Amino acid sequence: MDELTRSVIDYIKHEYIEADDDRELTATTPLISGGIVDSFSMISLKRFIEKKNGITIPDVEASPEAFDTVKGIVALVNKLKK
């Protein structure tokens, strides 16, 4: 697993998952449709990714679909970094 994927997974675990929740989180776990992150709490995730990668994610790109998996988020970051 690459560093970016790892760091996003770690952030989500800390930021959104309760300590007593033993659900596994992988790069393909549904985040928004799975009820782990919602549009209100997503803001800190977006900010974390922007800061970490030195990018700004335009609001149109920060869609619930793009943010629904870590895989999707990483793809978005790679696209914007180019």
Place this chain on the structure above:
Amino acid sequence: MAFSAAARQFYQSEIETIREAGLFKEERTIHSPQAADIEVEFPAGSGVRKAINMCANNYLGLSSHPEVIAAAHAGLDSRGYGMSSVRFICGTQDIHRELEERLTEFLGTEDTLLFPSCMDANAGVFEAILNDQDVMIADRLVHASIVDGMRLCKAMTDTFKHSDMGHLEEKLQEHQDKRFRLIITDGVFSMDGDLAKIDEIVALAEKYDAMVFSDESHSTGFIGKTGRGVHEHCGVFGKMDIITTTLGKALGGASGGCVSGKREFIEMCRQRARPYLFSNTVAPVIVAGALKVMEIVMSSTERRDKLEWNANYWRKMMIEIGLDIKAGESPIVPVMFYNAKLAQDFARDLFAEGVYAVGFFFPVVPKGAARIRTQLSAAHDQRHLDIAGEAFRKVGTKYGILGKGKKEIIEMYGV
């Protein structure tokens, strides 16, 4: 006429999508005043039937109280029906200011401003007092109207895990570079019935130079020894920077809300809060009724005491019957079913037994956390609760879930 056939088709298919997702909401028509015993027509077009109401926010049983009705009648006669004006043009009567003073005293703040609703208070307050140098740090389960208000405000938005003080502390540390920090919470969370840890929040606010906002819509009038709210219950009465609350639940249940708190915040709302500036004043008849409500709640704790007794009795009974309820200290008692269809079927069967309560499921509550939210009222007598309890027992037996916990119910019905 530009509502084209294509537009109509689009909206029809949207509505169908909502229906197919099981998220379609329908109104039940009530043919009686709000009370413990109501007359309900459901489904539409069916006969009207009597039911015990277990889902109103009529916590203190004041919605149809004869003294409140009489005071509203008197207000109607002395101050008229409507004001046809926003507050600052010609919509402020003596009784509006009087009610604001009563609320200030009751909530333990410096000043208060009425809004058309608490939805409006929450929608307007943040934008009126914060800007892009500031941060709002909200509990993730705050009411939708707060989420909307935060979206309208230019300050940075952040959130913390529900009632997780460690996480809140991290956020406060992270945002020390901001000009002002505002911690935002509900006093009582309306879906789970749990209380915010306001005392711990106030302590963190002092440690990290932050201000505290609490929406006390589900506590004003009954939580705390004299019903002032969660801040009284937690021993921090007088320490809140901003409280919003509603007249639409325990305090008579008609409509109207307010922002209460530091004098300067109230003045800023008067100058800048858009729902205050651009929407009509609260009707005199409601203000007159609410003044009577304040007199009742400030002169005796009898009604909040009865509510507390009812809530304890109901919680004990639900546990004794073997239903899976969320523990708590409020008159909001969620009965857990986890599976959305089970919650809906259960509510329908309860209604057939003459008990009216409603199932809640995603997206109103998290996935796999479907429930029937029961709400107690001082209008309930023990008899109501005994009858309602029997109905829960009967329907619970039918579905085979009595004595079963979360794991077993999910094994039987899935999530």
